[in-house]
């Protein structure tokens with residue numbers, strides 16, 4: 243960490259910075275320059291509180307030389323993490339994995355129809371929320387445990403893997419009984435007690451980027467999972483809040499190559515929540531695969547007009563089948579392939 247002093251900082255100001263660094267238990271290296279002095283802080287173990295230094299008189303700015311996260315970084319582990327899923331599927335390798343299904347599990351008929359349709363089109367995992375983190379307490383909250391049972395039934399029939407969300411620490415173990423991958427949603431990306439609990443289960447976690455989270459914050463949330471011992475983490479770019487209501491969110495495509503550079507963890511994309519608009523889902527799915535996404539999360543409903551949540555962004559089965567055809571072609575161009583469903 244570098245503490246850059248103001249042009250007019252006095253010797254006393256610089257001395258105070260040096261003393262503060264030493265009081266914090268680190269070494270200070272003053273570097274006088276022509277225009278200003280910079281003080282290097284040596285021995286940063288990630289616990290330095292920069293605001294304490296920033297508040298000192300004469301300090302202009304603080305430059306972070308190292309990232310605040312450790313285990314998720316490429317510096318920590320150079321080779322990409324491949325998250326292994328049951329049935330030989332893996333995320334973060336050559337394959338592009340497509341996870342599809344409704345926003346919420348609504349009924350046996352609905353989830354089975356969705357599962358059959360997405361499998362037919364070539365998806366390898368079924369998504370569907372049994373516990374839903376809704377913005378309004380009056381919106382459909384999900385079927386809860388009954389929904390998990392229906393997901394298990396859909397897996398039994400189709401062989402699709404199950405991705406479903408845990409919304410609180412107590413729910414992690416319940417969801418882990420059925421889920422092949424535990425989803426942590428955007429609204430919970432910084433629910434640290436949930437992250438800690440999910441870090442202690444032996445199931446892969448799909449961690450979605452928070453609604454207004456920076457890439458650093460996303461990686462720090464993933465760090466919680468790794469710090470608790472769970473290295474099976476898949477990140478997900480699902481759009482961030484912007485100022486323009488033309489789309490539900492702003493799809494941050496750059497997050498994909500950026501995360502690949504900063505971290506060894508795989509990152510998939512969710513063009514459904516990123517855009518909120520059915521007609522934009524397929525083009526953005528193509529773009530995400532072209533940008534190097536390790537997979538896609540797509541909302542598909544057998545009858546989107548009857549959906550209890552996110553119907554407006556859900557694809558009907560025929561449009562999803564077309565999306566699959568298009569992303570297969572894109573994957574091939576960049577030397578990857580869309581993972582094929584296992585034979586049941």
Ligand code: PEP
Pocket residue numbers: 345371375426427428429450480515
């Ligand atoms: C979802 O996947 O249905 C969901 C609620 O997504 P997000 O947490 O990204 O809003």
Ligand code: MN
Pocket residue numbers: 345346515541551552
């Ligand atoms: Mn949804």
